[in-house]
Amino acid sequence: MMEILSNGPLNIIVDRGRIGFLASGVSRSGAIDSLSYELGNAMLGNSREAASIEINNFPFKVRMSEACCVAITGALSTSRIGQKQHAPWSRLKVNAGETLVIEAPQEGRCVYLAIEGGIEVQRVLNSCATDLKAAFGGHEGKALAKGDSLRSSPRNSAASAATSSLFDPALQTYWRALSEAGTTVRVLPSAEWQEFSDENKERFVNTHYTVGRSSNRQGYRLSGAVLKRTVNRELLSHGIVPGTVQIPTSGEPIIQLVDANTCGGYPKLVNVIEADLWKLGQLMPGRTLRFELTDIDAALSAGAQRHSLFETTATQWR
Numbered sequence: 001m002m003e004i005l006s007n008g009p010l011n012i013i014v015d016r017g018r019i020g021f022l023a024s025g026v027s028r029s030g031a032i033d034s035l036s037y038e039l040g041n042a043m044l045g046n047s048r049e050a051a052s053i054e055i056n057n058f059p060f061k062v063r064m065s066e067a068c069c070v071a072i073t074g075a076l077s078t079s080r081i082g083q084k085q086h087a088p089w090s091r092l093k094v095n096a097g098e099t100l101v102i103e104a105p106q107e108g109r110c111v112y113l114a115i116e117g118g119i120e121v122q123r124v125l126n127s128c129a130t131d132l133k134a135a136f137g138g139h140e141g142k143a144l145a146k147g148d149s150l151r152s153s154p155r156n157s158a159a160s161a162a163t164s165s166l167f168d169p170a171l172q173t174y175w176r177a178l179s180e181a182g183t184t185v186r187v188l189p190s191a192e193w194q195e196f197s198d199e200n201k202e203r204f205v206n207t208h209y210t211v212g213r214s215s216n217r218q219g220y221r222l223s224g225a226v227l228k229r230t231v232n233r234e235l236l237s238h239g240i241v242p243g244t245v246q247i248p249t250s251g252e253p254i255i256q257l258v259d260a261n262t263c264g265g266y267p268k269l270v271n272v273i274e275a276d277l278w279k280l281g282q283l284m285p286g287r288t289l290r291f292e293l294t295d296i297d298a299a300l301s302a303g304a305q306r307h308s309l310f311e312t313t314a315t316q317w318r
Contacts, residue, residue, distance in 0.1 A: 001065040002115070004148040005099065008057030010217070012130040013121055013138035014112075015051045021125055022262045028242055029129040029137065032217050032258050033110060033281030035306070036074035040114035042313035043071040043091045050118025050153070051128035053144065055111040058104035062113070064094045068152060069116040075108025075282060090165040091317075108282040117153040133259065182208050182288040185276040188299060190244065192267035195231040203227065204269065208288045209253065215285055217259040222289075226251030229267055237265045243272035245291070255280060275302035 004011075014037060017030025031037035031054055041050045053060075058077070069091060072079050076088045079102045086092055094100050102111055121128045121139060130138025139148060193201075209224035227247050240246070244256040246266035255272065256264075257280060270291065272280065283289060294302075 002068075002150050002152070003063045003065065004144045004146060004150070005061035005063055006057075006059065007146050008055070008060065009143050010054075010056035011060060011144045012054055012132065013051050013119060013128055013144070014054040014130065015049050015128045017129050017258060018125050018127040018131075018137075022239065022241060025262050026125060027131060027133065027260060027262060028258050029131045030127065030258055031112065031129075031281070033074055033112070033278045035278035035309070036110075036112045036281075037114075038310045039313050040071040040073040040112045041118070042310050043073070043317050044069060044114055044116045045314065045318060046114060046116065046118050048310055049128075050114065051121055051138075052115070052119065053113040055102060055113060056109065058102065058111075060102040060111070060113070061099055063099045064096060066096045067094065069093055070100065071114040072102060072111060073114070074111040075105035077105040077108075077111050078103050086163065087165045090163065092163050109284050110281060115152045120151045120153045131259075182290055183279050183283060184290050184292050185272045185279055186294040186299065186302070187245065187270035187272050187291045188294065188296065190268035190271050191238070192229065192235075192247075193269060195229045195267060196227060196247075196269060197230050200227045200230075204253075205291055205293055208290050211283050211285050211287050211289070213285045215283075217257055219257050219260050220255045220280065220283070222253045222255065224252065227253070227269070235265050235267060237263045238268075240264050240268065241271070243274065243277050244268050245270045245272065257281075273299040273302060275299065275306040 014031040017028040018026055037052055038048055040052055071091045073089050079086045079100060081094060081098050081100055124137045135141035203225045204227055207225040209222035212221040212223055214221050228251055240256050240260060240263060242256055242258050242260060246254045247269050248254060248266045
């Protein structure tokens with residue numbers, strides 16, 4: 001059992017999200033940085049779908065009523081138990097009665113706290129993820145608040161493991177992808193790609209866009225080169241998915257993310273490939289990114305490599 005000691009409107013229970021319900025009007029939800037979420041579970045020997053906490057408001061404080069092992073991943077944030085500080089991306093043993101404090105990140109947007117065995121909450125539509133708009137899933141369909149109590153699922157043998165950290169040269173690859181020079185995400189052409197001129201397409205892939213302040217788990221508004229379609233016609237609302245890049249009337253792109261609506265009427269220029277979606281989750285307002293065109297074979301290959309990373313990490317930690 002653990003008790004939340006701090007409030008946060010965007011500290012929520014997440015997992016991989018609700019897969020397969022977009023056609024029913026249900027957003028995917030789940031971890032906005034799926035790579036950090038999955039690797040946190042891998043560090044503890046949890047299943048790929050184990051529920052964790054996504055932390056967007058800091059400092060985050062939780063008190064454990066019994067000893068357990070936790071993993072902290074995502075944004076580069078130090079944590080402490082009592083007076084002892086720990087590096088980012090660490091697996092820690094927290095004893096009964098101790099309080100874990102996760103500080104505001106020095107780099108990145110959100111932190112993931114995985115608990116050995118995962119957090120025990122009711123599954124709704126095959127997922128434990130919180131859907132804040134529809135107010136279901138997670139912990140009573142809402143953000144975590146001071147005084148909330150959470151229970152962990154049955155455990156494995158990880159609790160006896162010594163404190164250790166994944167913050168090594170291999171992890172630096174993760175943060176190079178989010179460097180000050182700008183993040184690059186690969187994209188595939190989408191439904192209205194052919195309705196933009198070659199000049200507009202070239203401008204799109206050669207621009208470093210900036211993440212706007214009105215950005216959240218639902219989507220990012222970008223500022224940069226303005227794009228216009230060559231076809232002047234209205235579109236009926238049509239399906240969108242996390243990663244869809246739409247071009248509204250302002251001409252500056254919007255990227256749909258995990259809490260996005262399931263349909264919209266703006267032209268769809270491209271889609272960020274699934275393997276690169278995690279990168280967007282750590283971008284703070286003011287950070288830059290650019291888009292790189294790829295093809296379906298490269299996207300599938302990147303997806304396969306991304307999928308195998310969980311098993312590789314879990315094997316190393318075992």
